[in-house]
Amino acid sequence: MFWPVLFFLAAAAPPLTYDAPAARLAVRIDGKLDDAVWQPAPWTPAFVDIEGDAKPKPRSQTRAKMAWDQTYLYIAAEMEEPHVWGTLTEHDAVIFHDNDFEVLIDPNGDTLEYYEFEMNALNTGWDLFLNKPYRFGGKADNGWEIPGLRTAVHVDGTLNDPRETDRGWSVEIAMPWAALAKYAHKPAPPCPGDEWRINFSRVEWWHEVVNGRYRRVPKTKEDNWAWSPQGVVNMHVPEHWGACGLSQLQKEQGSDDDAGSP
Secondary structure (H helix, E strand, O other), X not given: OOOOOOOOOOOOOOOOEEEEOEOOOOOOOOOOOOOHHHOOOOOOOOOEEOOOOOOOOOOOOEEEEEEEOOOEEXXXXXXXXXXXOOOOOOOOOXXXXXXXXXXXXXXXXXXOOEEEEEEOOOOOEEEEEEOOOHHHOOOEEOOOOOOOOEEEEEEEOOOOOOOOOOOEEEEEEEEEHHHHOOOOOOOOOOOOXXXXXXEEEEEEOOEEEEOOEEEEOOOOOOEEEEOOOOXXXXXXXXXXXXXXXXXXXXXXXXXXXXXXXX
16 A cells, blocks of 8 residues: 655554575465464554554454465455445555555565555455565566466455455465566575565555445545554555564474475
């Protein structure tokens, strides 16, 4: 998400860290976070306002997990939401005009050449590449795609039905290392012990119901909730993103199985 305004970088808390376990088993990408591979993966802390703790606590909880193998970086997120809705169905639409979940990856942490992926509750995606942040003249390359990307959404409730109260929605993403390799400037797939800079964001709009359909409330701003806060309302400050460490695969005693991929 980005609003093209000039700003001064506010002080932000130190970037958060996450230790992603190596996946021993294949991940079934269906949006449900019940695969065994997720059991050893810790939850991130609940997301906070994009500007940090000085702002009010988000009204709905968001948290995420990560894991990896030699083929994919796996990402899962769980979002509490009493009204799950979405409108955008065209690939590479501006997905943050709906409620969404966003992933931003700067492999070597140089704040240049980074990737962004956004998805909504309809499992519509927007993948883009930036050579540098917008504030330094960067421009989004919407032609960049993620070959082999696999995503899924699970709705705990009923999508786009204002008559019901939902519990939320969850997503699973399998992002191929091969698609991230070109601008990584480091091994991809990574080596155990490597660290990749990453952040997650959730955009949430105030909504109303008109003629039985959800829509954004006109002339209201969205809420932005992030894993590692930015200090400003702009996810394109890579120096404030979190760090994901990639753990060594640990074999279970008495098992000869190797890590698997779907």
